[in-house]
Amino acid sequence: MRSDAVAATGGAGRPEKRKAITRAATAVFGREGYVRASMDAIAAEAGVSKRTVYNHFADKETLFLSVALQNSAELTEAMRELMDKHLDRVVDLRQGLTDFAVERARAVLSAGDRGALGRAIRAEVANIPADVLEAWLEAGPIASQRDLAQRFEAIADRGLLAVDDAPQTAEQFTLLTFHGVAExxxxxxxxxxxxELARIAALGVDAFLRIHRVPAVR
Structure with a gap:
């Protein structure tokens, strides 16, 4: 995998230079896209020489993968924290799901340069190397959905949800509460x-619970 190359490069130079380069690369890739972005533009944004950029990253693809994985992992961790907050010890299921849906949407929509990088990836999916795209998906969207499926399994174990297929349940929740806002x-x-975020989340959660709420015992 290309991610192995990322781990193996960038050892030379000072850590603050590397951080400046990755911050600059996130901004430039988000603004210009993968194809149009240049190492010259990234060096200028970071306030370093192009040689310094190459001292840390072998080529543009390696740099792109590095920042894509870093930003994806950071957003995934933020989603985990929201799941911990709203879904781990949920008492009022509808309220917990709705609060999570609202905060997830708010976090993604206000992600700044990280969000712009995600938009660039989606817009240029046909131009991004397949292994780079696969690694980004695994570190971000797929990992978040896997985490959400595990939370729904745990909630089902408490008798609060009817879940036959946890990954499918997580996908349904995301489609009902998030994708409309994202689009x-x-x-x-x-x-x-x-x-509007709250309205869409509440409607989506109500639809989700009509499918997955455990029927009341009579």
């Missing part, structure tokens, strides 16, 4: 009012 905002490029 409307063009994945964070346009703002969505908090009131």
């Amino acid at each position: 409307r905002s063009f994945w964070g490029a346009l703002p969505v009012a908090d009131e």
